[in-house]
Amino acid sequence: MTATLHTPPPAAVDDLTDTRVVRRRLGPGRRIRFAFWIGPALALAVWSIGSATGVIKPAILSAPWDVVVAFQDQWVxxxxxxxxxxxxxxxxxxxxxxxxxxxxxxxxxxxxxxGESLIDGPIQIKRSVPTLAIIPLFIAWFGIGQEMKIITIALISLVPIYIHTHNGLRGIDGRYAELAETIGISRGEFVRHIVLPGALPGFLLGMRFAVTSSLLGLVVVEQYNAVAGIGHMITLAEQYGQTDVIVVGLVLYGVFGYCADSAVRLTARRVLAWRQTLEG
Structure with missing residues (x-):
């Protein structure tokens, strides 16, 4: 019975067939190696060409080679x-x-x-209130040190995880519940083998938003009395008019976010190998 529960449902076979048909209609189904680096590489090429031709002025955006020099100076x-x-x-x-x-x-x-009646309402209210607007309260409650910064990032990350995981749990096909009653499995087995795996795509989608949100929160909280961190470096560079150092910090934020998002996507692709979509 356990093996049957872990096996993708029969509907997944039909979905796989339909997905392949749609992918053929949309374009070639052959995967492009390292496709997720093509966009950033193209953006870097445009940035380099614009800086070399003078279209992008140094006062507006430092050239990539100037940013590399600034990176080396900051490192050394x-x-x-x-x-x-x-x-x-x-x-x-x-x-x-x-x-x-x-x-x-x-x-x-x-x-x-x-649980939904007690939890969902406050989360939805919090969702409509920007966490960054609550930072002054957090400063009053927790001070301006590390604790405030970590709690702010945690609260920003919490909302997308909750929303997408909750939607995944509530979106489980009712036919699975009917099947569970027919074959007589317990509630615990149903939750463990059907509900939680079914909510995993929602959780992983929430992870992608949470990673981005955590970096957004990091950018902001590091402007508050930070004595170390990329945000602290950017604040000092702003005071001295060092545009290239500011760009170094922004590039680091972007690299961290992109690598983290790519890691979540690759994890989802492996964990959800049975769930064929247009992404593959």
Whole structure:
């Protein structure tokens, strides 16, 4: 019975056939190797050509080679590695807290009507209130140190995890529940083998938004009395008019976000290998 529960439902075979037909209609189905780097490489090429031809003025945006020189200077003569590690520490801890809390709340709310009545309303209210607008309250409650920064990032990350995981739980096809009653499996087995795997695509989608949100929160909180971090480096560069150093910080934020998002996408592609979509 357990093997049957772990096997993709028969409908997945029909979905796979339909998906392949749609992919043929939309274009070639052959996967492009390293496709996720094509866009960034093209953007870098446009940036380089624009800087070399003078279309992009240095006062507006530093040239890529100037940014590389600034990166080397920050690495050799300043504590760039320490700033990067400090930012990563805040982001990872805050993201982990947000993901765990959001997933637990989503499971409680998604599997229990009582849990939904207690949890879903406050989360939806929080969703409509920008977390960045609550930072002054967090400063009053937790001070202006590391704790405030981590809690802000966690709260920003929590919402997309909860929303997408909850939607995934509530979107489970009712036919699976009827099948579970027919074959007589317990509620625990049904949740473990059907509901939670069925909500996994929603959770992974929420992870992509949570990663981006955590970096957004990191950018903001590091402007508040940070003594280390990429945001601290950008703040100092702004005071001294160092545009190239500012771009170094922005590029680092972008690289972190893009790599994290790519990691989540690759994880989803492997974990959800049975769930064929247009992405493959």
């Amino acid at each position: 003569h300043h504590d760039l590695l320490g700033n990067v590690l400090s930012s990563l520490e805040r982001s990872v801890i805050g993201l982990a807290l947000g993901v765990v809390t959001g997933a637990v709340l989503a499971v409680i709310s998604g599997l229990s009507r009582l």
